[in-house]
Amino acid sequence: MANKKSKGEENNELKKLIAHAKEYGYVYPSSEIYDGLQAVYDYGAYGSELKNNLKRLWWECMVRLNENVVGLDSAIFMHPTTWKASGHVDSFNDPMVDNKDSKKRYRADVLIEEYAESLRKAGEVDKGNVIESEMNQLLEAEDLAAVKDLIEREDIKCPISGTCNWTDVRQFNLMFDTQIGSVADDSGKIYLRPETAQGIFVNFLNVQKTARQKVPFGIAQIGKAFRNEIVARQFIFRMREFEQMEMQFFVRPGEEMKWFEHWKSVRLKWHKALGVPEDKLRIHEHEKLAHYANAAVDIEFEFPFGFKEVEGIHSRTDFDLKQHQEFSKKKMQYFDPEINQNYIPYVVETSIGADRLFLMTLFNAFVEEEVGEGDKVKQRTYLKLHPALAPIKAAILPLTKKDGLPEKGREIFDRLRFDFNLIYEDTQSIGKRYTRQDLIGTPFCIAVDHQTLEDDTVTIRHRDTTEQKRVSIDALHARLSEACSFTRIFEQL
RNA sequence: GCGGGAGUAGCUCAGCUGGUAGAGCGACAGCCUUCCAAGCUGUAGGUCGCGAGUUCGAACCUCGUCUCCCGCUCCA
Numbered sequence: 001m002a003n004k005k006s007k008g009e010e011n012n013e014l015k016k017l018i019a020h021a022k023e024y025g026y027v028y029p030s031s032e033i034y035d036g037l038q039a040v041y042d043y044g045a046y047g048s049e050l051k052n053n054l055k056r057l058w059w060e061c062m063v064r065l066n067e068n069v070v071g072l073d074s075a076i077f078m079h080p081t082t083w084k085a086s087g088h089v090d091s092f093n094d095p096m097v098d099n100k101d102s103k104k105r106y107r108a109d110v111l112i113e114e115y116a117e118s119l120r121k122a123g124e125v126d127k128g129n130v131i132e133s134e135m136n137q138l139l140e141a142e143d144l145a146a147v148k149d150l151i152e153r154e155d156i157k158c159p160i161s162g163t164c165n166w167t168d169v170r171q172f173n174l175m176f177d178t179q180i181g182s183v184a185d186d187s188g189k190i191y192l193r194p195e196t197a198q199g200i201f202v203n204f205l206n207v208q209k210t211a212r213q214k215v216p217f218g219i220a221q222i223g224k225a226f227r228n229e230i231v232a233r234q235f236i237f238r239m240r241e242f243e244q245m246e247m248q249f250f251v252r253p254g255e256e257m258k259w260f261e262h263w264k265s266v267r268l269k270w271h272k273a274l275g276v277p278e279d280k281l282r283i284h285e286h287e288k289l290a291h292y293a294n295a296a297v298d299i300e301f302e303f304p305f306g307f308k309e310v311e312g313i314h315s316r317t318d319f320d321l322k323q324h325q326e327f328s329k330k331k332m333q334y335f336d337p338e339i340n341q342n343y344i345p346y347v348v349e350t351s352i353g354a355d356r357l358f359l360m361t362l363f364n365a366f367v368e369e370e371v372g373e374g375d376k377v378k379q380r381t382y383l384k385l386h387p388a389l390a391p392i393k394a395a396i397l398p399l400t401k402k403d404g405l406p407e408k409g410r411e412i413f414d415r416l417r418f419d420f421n422l423i424y425e426d427t428q429s430i431g432k433r434y435t436r437q438d439l440i441g442t443p444f445c446i447a448v449d450h451q452t453l454e455d456d457t458v459t460i461r462h463r464d465t466t467e468q469k470r471v472s473i474d475a476l477h478a479r480l481s482e483a484c485s486f487t488r489i490f491e492q493l
Numbered sequence: 494g495c496g497g498g499a500g501u502a503g504c505u506c507a508g509c510u511g512g513u514a515g516a517g518c519g520a521c522a523g524c525c526u527u528c529c530a531a532g533c534u535g536u537a538g539g540u541c542g543c544g545a546g547u548u549c550g551a552a553c554c555u556c557g558u559c560u561c562c563c564g565c566u567c568c569a
Contacts, residue, residue, distance in 0.1 A: 015562090022503095023504070035542085035559080035560065371529095397528095400525090400526045401526080402525095402526060403526080427521085427522090428530090429528090429529085429530075429532095430528050430529070431528065431529035432529080432530045432531090434528080434529045434530085436530080445529095449528080461528085461529085466529065468528080
């Protein structure tokens with residue numbers, strides 16, 4: 001393709017954003033003084049503000065604007081059986097072994113099972129069964145070294161290289177685990193949740209009853225989740241500790257596709273309302289569905305490294321509630337008075353990564369443009385963040401540090417600070433201060449000049465155009481409220 | 494996994510055939526009182542990625558090690 005970016009260019013765009021994010025207080029590598037921790041990042045002064053604003057916006061759009069969606073804040077720790085019921089223990093936990101010659105990776109249990117099967121076929125039924133039960137015992141005991149010994153003792157070869165040159169057997173746990181209770185033993189092993197959804201499912205009846213909701217209704221939650229990602233790349237796109245914003249919507253069986261389409265269009269509209277250019281968004285339909293789903297789409301954004309999932313909308317059927325009903329022996333059913341029936345509701349999930357949304361927002365906001373003429377051409381860099389999302393709403397900047405201008409500036413600052421996140425700054429030249437605000441994405445700069453002392457007016461500079469307008473100090477509050485309110489985004493929904 | 498390249502101040506980088514570190518920008522303080530990173534003065538900030546070795550002496554040479562980047566390979 002003609003306008004396809006080269007790998008180097010993609011990398012440059014990402015690198016530039018990473019550098020900017022670090023330099024201007026958005027995102028730092030975690031534990032940087034110790035050379036960092038792979039695939040873990042920290043949010044700085046402005047990053048934490050932006051992330052909070054995004055989370056609050058999502059929450060308000062979900063919970064406040066929908067009467068039939070209520071919130072929940074469930075714990076990261078959950079009873080271990082939760083993850084057996086959800087299927088995560090089985091599908092997120094495999095003993096892996098690599099052949100050093102072919103560089104192929106195998107599931108150790110599959111490798112041994114296939115070997116045992118070949119023995120049985122060759123007539124050595126007993127030996128095959130013995131080996132398989134031995135393997136199961138070792139896996140049960142989590143004795144991976146012994147599993148390797150077993151592979152070597154039986155001289156199980158890689159089908160590709162034909163050698164028995166294996167690495168150690170390693171457990172690839174996509175779930176993190178830890179101990180609960182002060183005495184560490186196996187019975188206390190619990191997982192850090194790999195998704196927030198299960199906290200919603202296990203609380204389904206609690207919330208339904210106490211918030212007096214009727215199907216169809218939804219439960220929304222924002223929270224951290226943890227996954228041992230094997231490939232750790234692409235900045236905060238793929239992190240080991242990340243934050244999800246999920247809403248599980250419970251519907252009558254048979255009506256799930258209607259609601260699936262509903263939430264698909266609602267969520268797509270939401271991204272557009274945030275100002276994401278339409279040509280950078282696309283819907284990707286899953287062909288291969290997860291074990292719990294009967295329909296799934298991703299809302300993808302075109303990052304420099306390609307179209308990637310930001311949000312997923314899944315029709316999860318009644319899989320999760322049914323599983324929990326089975327494992328917990330508690331009824332996870334709802335009595336629907338309208339049709340006089342008891343049923344396990346079907347679930348439509350919307351799940352967006354807060355960190356991915358953050359990254360998408362930063363990419364959209366990052367602007368570099370040439371300004372000036374002739375030999376005075378300079379590059380201007382700024383973050384074109386929506387005022388409702390920007391970490392700092394306005395900077396109060398006295399033109400000079402004399403003549404009572406700082407005092408007047410402080411006065412204005414104090415009048416507005418209770419309602420808006422502001423910066424007051426009076427050092428160095430005004431141009432330098434404007435530029436600094438551009439770099440962190442502050443939408444408005446309020447300059448206090450000599451005329452202010454005469455008629456109580458100030459100039460407001462708009463970040464995107466650098467144009468200034470003179471307004472009275474009394475009008476500032478209303479102006480900022482108008483521009484920085486979430487209502488400006490709600491109106492687009 | 495293989496090959497190549499790079500690690501020196503917050504950032505970008507200089508540092509000759511080995512002689513115990515420099516610039517620009519940025520930050521901070523002051524002057525100036527000025528509307529888009531202006532100017533002047535000053536200040537802070539570096540065990541030169543880490544560890545050994547050679548040497549009277551190592552940012553520089555040798556070995557090891559870690560991290561990052563590029564390309565290939567692999568995986569999805």
